[in-house]
Amino acid sequence: MERALIKIHGIVQGVGFRPYIHRLVREYGLNGNIKNTSSGVELELDGEKSDLERLVAEIPRRAPGLSVIESIEPQYGLPCAGFESFEIIKSKKEAFRNTLISPDICICDDCLRELMTPGDRRYHYPFINCTNCGPRFTIIKDVPYDRVKTSMCSFPMCPECDAEYHDIENRRYHAQPNACPACGPAAFFLDADGTRQAEGDEAVSLAKGLLKAGKILAVKGLGGIHLACRVDDSAIAEQLRRRKERDEKPFAVMCRDVTCAGKYCEITPEEEAVLTGSRRPIVLLRKKHGMEAKLLHLSENRYLGVMLPYTPLHYLLFGETFDALVMTSANLSDTPILHRNSEAVEKLRGIADGFLLHDREIQTRCDDSLCMVLDGGEYFFRRSRGYVPYPIRFSDREQFPPVLACGAEQKASFCLTKGTNAFLCQHIGDLKNFETYEHYREQIRHFQRLFDIEPHAVARDLHPDYLSSEYAREISEQAQIPLFLVQHHHAHLASCMADNRLDGDVIGLIWDGTGLGTDGTIWGGECLTGGYEGFLRFGSIKPVRLIGGDRAAEELDRVAFALLRETGADVSTWENAGLYEGMITSGLNCPLSSGMGRLFDGAAAILDIKHIASYEGQGAVLLEAAADEMETGLLPFELVSEKNILLFDWRKTVAALAEYKGHGIPTGQLAARFINTLIRMAVMQCEAAREATGLSRVVLSGGCFQNRYLLQRLPEQLRKCGFTVYHHKRVSCNDEGLSLGQAVIALHQLGKGKNVFGSST
Template sequence: MPDMLRRKFVIQGQVQGVGFRPFVYRIALDNGVTGTVSNTSEGVFIEAQGVPDAVERFGRDLHDKLPPLAQVVSRTEHDLPAVDGEETFVIVASTGGSGNTVLISADVATCADCLSDMADPANPRYLYPFTNCTNCGPRYTITRAIPYDRSQTSMACFPLCASCRAEYENPLDRRFHAQPNACPVCGPQVWLTTADGAEVCRHTEAVRQTAKALSKGALAAIKGLGGFHLACDATSEAAVTALRTRKNRWGKPLAVMVPDVETARQLATVTEAEAATMQGRERPIVLCRALENTPLAAQVMPDTHHVGIMLPYTPLHHVLFGFLREFSSGQVPALVMTSGNMSSEPIALGNREALRRLAGIADIFLLHNRDILIRTDDSVLRVHPGTRERQFFRRARGFTPAPVFLEGEGPCVLGAGPELKNTLCYTRGAQAFVSQHIGDMQNLETYGFYQEIAEHMAAVLQVRPQAVVRDLHPDYLSTRFAEEYGQRHGVPVLTLQHHYAHIHSVLAENRYEGPALGLALDGTGYGEDGTIWGGELLYVDTVELEHERVGQLALMPLPGGEAAIREPWRIAQGLLWNLGVHEPDTRQWTWWESFAQAASFLPQVLERRINTPMTSSCGRLFDAVAAMLGVCHTVTYEGQAAIMLEKIQDFSVTEGYGCPVLTDVQPAVLDTHTLFMQAYLDWCMEVPASVIARRFHLGLIRGAADLAAMAAEVLGIHSVGLSGGVMQNRTVSIELPEALRVRGLTPLVHGHLPPNDGCISLGQAAWGRKMLL
């Protein structure tokens, strides 16, 4: 008998719920080795025994032939004594334990094999809206705990029928240990109700009747993967307007779902990179430039030329669009699919909750009985032309809870996040786990959602933070949570200013170590000096943990405080007041007719400094220019004025306004007063708003790059992190990095998280982790 070699492999990463064990079983058979494979909270344990050449081939296959959804973070191996008499390779039962190092798989769009099953009338899963296999289907949203086994998911209450059990237990079947595995006999079911909960019909007919009602202008609440969608015909002006009216969501763009890329191209220009992203297993909402003659209702995206498009990612969506084509009557099959909530509330999760919260919006409800355990909105991103780099606006379904990999091992720290666009973050070893988008922490419903996710992530990751980091602002709900958490668990509560957290975040994403500059171009954040920051050039050293504000935008007033953020005309008039323009000159101010009484009273507020904080906010500067030009006087959602200002640019303009850097003060000041005054003088001379908008963008970009370059030369630094909500402006996000490169600097940008406040928790956690080392 030849000498036998037995080798143990420990694989850590995204290796549960992705078909990893049957993959190991198959390559064991292929290579003629015996042994075992098992899931544990430490990863996948493999023992392979055979002649040395066979074990070596097995090890190579273990690296080269991974399943499509698997992601290996670490692999260790060592030899063991051979086991006499072993004849087979066996998949053994999962085991638990503490110190979990497994990565949880995100939810995955329906695969081609399952779509084939659903399209075959002879297949038991024909048109079954919960079809899945090891390579697709729900993961994170149905998972209670690790190891990822059926008993730990919301599928535990659906006992497998004999046929599904045979698939589930056959290592050579693609549904082997597919935890959500089900069929019409044993799995979840779908039904249609009216808004008062009265059942209309069940099963496939329920989906068919939903499609028919949508084609006739109805509004539907549809239970999805991570919560409910509100849906309507995206080509019907009446239906979309009704949805906006009932949901009380005006202006902010609505996402659209279409059956395939070919249909998407009937609505928008879709590049190959955008199409590839749209069709990826994550199936995010991808921002694409709408066609000039797009059949979409104008109310889908009234403030921008870009529309967010996504493709079906659940079997239910595919069945729905199959029926929708029957009722479209030659129209493009496109549905608005927006979060099932009232504005500012979390997405609805359960059937009873949805009927209670959405009855005033939806006419019909398409429900099912597979529980959603974790609320998760759709992810939103854009693909930059040329570079094909992704930029997130919202990171959630399909991407969370995949980690951001950090430089070096470190203790567990919890980043509590900001108030707006909140996420929270736990670090574990060399990984940072940022939650899905939670939302604006301005009501108790969202705060409850936040607490759910904080508890769930800690349990699934099996971590206990040694510190928690909060924002400097004393009144945020996340600040309250951090303080209570620290007191309850006896761990220190650290504080990091909002914009430093932005820069620590982008540096952490790029695994950058050492001193760097950071341009934090943002809305508003509580500053270290008690003022409102938002346009900052920061020095940050991630090794020495030093930071300093070395530059800023010129200060401007916010007359009325929060009221000025809602009514940007106040900022425009306040800035003009500070620049010595106390009343209209050659032209009447664009806001005067609508706000004459308040505008005439504003000088008293400004003169006496009544509730008029000063800010360096870059976002508020965009608001002021948009209001001055008459583009937007009041906002209904964050960033609206800037979006509308960017939309009107005349890109034939190549010269921007001057925006000098004032170095005779500390910190240095980017003279955005001069920038604004040039825009105002052009407006007085009736230069077209489109030209002024472009000159403003160009001037600001050049000025910000000059500010960074001057500081870089003095400090001997060449890397500049770019973060903050203004970096979501398409023009700024493309042209500012290039302006830095022209000046010999290396821009560092976000690729895993959005540059808006959704990245704050990562910056907090990364900094806090260093503080404990």
């Protein structure tokens, strides 16, 4: 007999891991104990070495579904402790915290069955959960993960719940948020003035009645509050848009189940798997043929964002009553999602006609994740609830110092690294909004506390005026740590490399709207070569004058004017032509930009698809929506070498677009030809880059790669020409994923991370 000390790291807390070990140990007839530590769990057992070894080998094989084991470190041959039973002992706080925290997980099938079973003591109880499901990240205030460190701390368990909590045979054994109607949180309904009307089932039926009557309901979810209304009446959706000041941005829809979702959208088996999985993101699904017009008031493009219910309260609200409901974040133009009851009642006055709320506090805001399904997996537009704070892992062959990367600005994000983990934040929003900036700063502090991270270096975007850059400077000065400046598109390239666990050098097609280049101009249609250590600007696009700077991103005719003017077309009869001409010739507030996003905007305006954008990237979204998927034709273009950069000269392309439009060629065909032309151009740039460097791996990053038409055709064309193509898999292709790239580049600057992923090149 001997004793073994077994340390297990990963997501092993709050996921039923200790009860699982308990059952396993009992099968082996061994004695000892297990405890949560700040770095995972620690198991001590007396036994014969062969038994102990067999048990250790068995641990990963049958581990609970939500657990993720990163490493198991057994230490054998210790003196026997003489344990007489197996016991789960109280958490101990270690100096070095390294616990991974589980994201929030949707209600499991067992809990759902109990929720709907009359006579069950949790029948219709909206806060039913167990070790396999329920809130995690959004209720945790601190680690180790114990009830007192969550927003459940104000709900002491009743004797019955307490008995379940201590019963190893029970599914709720050590389920920290365990609760029942006798002891746990309660749901309640408030009228438009915030006056409490009812609790429990009655609250839910009042909420249903409100929705049925065509009113707008505020309903509290896991990471924030939603506004809900019926989907089948465009007047109601329009009213919600007006009240929310949401103009034309698509609404997400929550469907009762996959069958209901199938009434509106095409669903592939891969999409169904993501839709029904335990993370419950909003999945962009193709509208069903014949449904396009009926769903136009929800989404103006070919796709509809659909999610399934994920909390017990959602299930109760749907019941058999609704097939689908609009479910949009409750916030006002770019402020963070509302998450506190009092704040909701105050700020949604005049917007919500009633409130279905509850008294379990949301500790941490977390918006719904948004993705499409690509190559069988999630392709994120927004990686948030259900995924955060699960880390991206580096190689464990090197020791990495902790760093903080501060992201960009409009789609803000941060990334904190520690050891072999990179933690990316949830969706934050646009920092130019004051409350969002506050939220950003607060979340950086929260993540630092949760994961016990004191950064040794800070990385920021090259752009000096981003608020994230200001924050990075502040932190670097306060903590007296080095500050690294990372060029925007280099960070994108590194982010997509890190996302795919690549080391070495690659070709990067980095297409987005805006990012400051090393030459002081705005970049964004880049073909870069390089890796974490640095990059070369191999190719780009001929810059465009942005008349009025940022205003050109909203008034797309300004871009169209500047593009057509360069082709020699007569634009003197345009509205504001004199003003634009004067601005361009004087150079006043007309920065040069090689942003690909603006080229899409300009094309959308020339084709009369969109003239005024009500949200970022709308021109590109609608151009994609218009593109005829059968069209394979191209438009003329040139690639020219200027100062050793291979530039896409779009003048002939733009001239042809306008000319063909004049000839009455359908818009859909021209939109497709325009994107096909960009694809052809990109392949030629990559071929030239391969010729010059020998590189044949291509990474795709930047917000333009949210365009499905582009994303489905460009990799195919590149592969035909012998390239290996990588797109994002675990982080967003837009600026929300960029902080990961900044972090890896900073690690490299610190002299670490030559081989961040331990992959040979």
